[in-house]
Amino acid sequence: MSSVFSPPWWAKSAHIQTILPSLTRVLSPLLKRERLELPDQDFIDLDWLSTPIDNQPIILMFHGLEGSADSHYIKRLFLACQSMGHCALIHHHRGCSGELNRLPRGYHSGDTEDVQISLQHLKQHFPNNPIFAVGYSLGGNVLTKYLGEQKENSLIERAVVVSAPLQLAACAKKLEKGFSKIYQSYLIKLLQQKVIDKMEKMALDKYIPVTKHQIKNLTTFHGFDHQITAPLHGFNGVDDYYRQASGLPFLAHITKPTLVIHAKDDPFMTEDVIPGPAQLSPHVSYELHKQGGHLGFIEGGSPWHPRFYLERRILDFLFPTSPSTETDNNQC
Known part of the structure; x- marks a missing residue:
């Protein structure tokens, strides 16, 4: 699939791109909850779409600030995975699964310790299943930081980062x-x-x-x-x-195939989040689109039934037909 994104005439505005998706009705897939008890006596919740089989990849999602399995972008990717038979789940940040966490602390934009706990849990129970990850907004910044910290020790094999506030x-x-x-x-x-x-x-x-x-x-x-x-x-x-x-300094240290998607008109960000060539690892593919807003990327349909770019692009990268898609740094 082409990595060129072009919005329809009625969705050129960054604010329409950002707001309309949150107002659009998206079906909620049936999910099964798993609670992980943490070493500090707190907990995090994982919501599963399905249990992986054989060597099937596991797609692990990280939501944005105060997001959850009910966030529009999470539900859309769940539904896309369901239609294609992929295994997927979401890692809820502390206190974001509908129940306050037990400790005074919560979560933050650089909280990679809980990410590692979820990943180690998956590896312990499904050692033969590769883990792919998708991080949105704050969750994308956390994912970027984790990948750069862990380098070749990352438990994630492929990753996509969307609309992350890297600075x-x-x-x-x-x-x-x-x-x-x-x-x-x-x-x-x-x-x-x-x-x-x-x-x-x-x-x-x-x-x-x-x-x-x-x-x-x-x-x-x-x-x-x-x-x-x-x-x-x-x-x-x-x-x-x-x-x-901030995730930006960690981009240069990533050793696993990673796609980063930004929109230049994102109302949450400035050009300070846009990495220069020297800040990108050879393993990072960077897409900077002129439009798309924040977690939007409406590419067609109608205002009542919009069609989105993200789900197709994410799954195309995670399940490539050609290795050449891994190292393209695009300015779209």
Whole structure:
């Protein structure tokens, strides 16, 4: 399949590309939940589409900020996998599977420890099944960081990263400007409510320097990450968190075939997330499309029944017919 993406005339806007998919009804596939108990007494939930057979590849998905198995992009890939007979599951970040996690900490953009636990679990139970991975937005940044950290020790054989905020500081600033503030406001309210819900069940005052009332005043990612995310996860403030967790520096160290897909008009990002040639490992294929928004990439159909590029492109890369698709760095 061609890696050229072209939106229809009615979906040229980055905001239509970003918002419409979340408003489009997508069927929910029947999933089976598996709970993993973690070494620190917390848990994460895996939702399975099917159990793998023989040497069948396992497709492991990582959702974006406050996403889940109910996210439109996750459901679409599940349905595409189902129609093609692929085995797939989703790794829920802590607290994102419909139930608050047990500990004060949650998840963050560089949280690769839980990723490794899920992967080791899969390898232990299905040692002969190769693992493919797909990461969206925050989950894509986490996946990028994991692949670059682990290098040849990665338990993932092939990967696709979509709309990842690979330079967190720049993305946080972008979301404070113009229409992008709408997305920030929506996501921040979800994060605020989750912290408030936790405060009602456990003592957080020794971990974060704010009260329940003050949380409502943390209306930017920069402020929220400085007062909540960083201290909860052992970082020395927001700048330290953004520096350590951003995926961009890890692209050069990836040793497994990986496709990274970005849209130049993504309202969550700036050109700071776009890697230069020297920042890309030879094993990374990079697609920068002029349009597509954030996790959008509507390529046809109608506003009532849009057709999407991502699922076809992801599965085409994970199951290539030619090895030449692995090392193309495209500016589309």
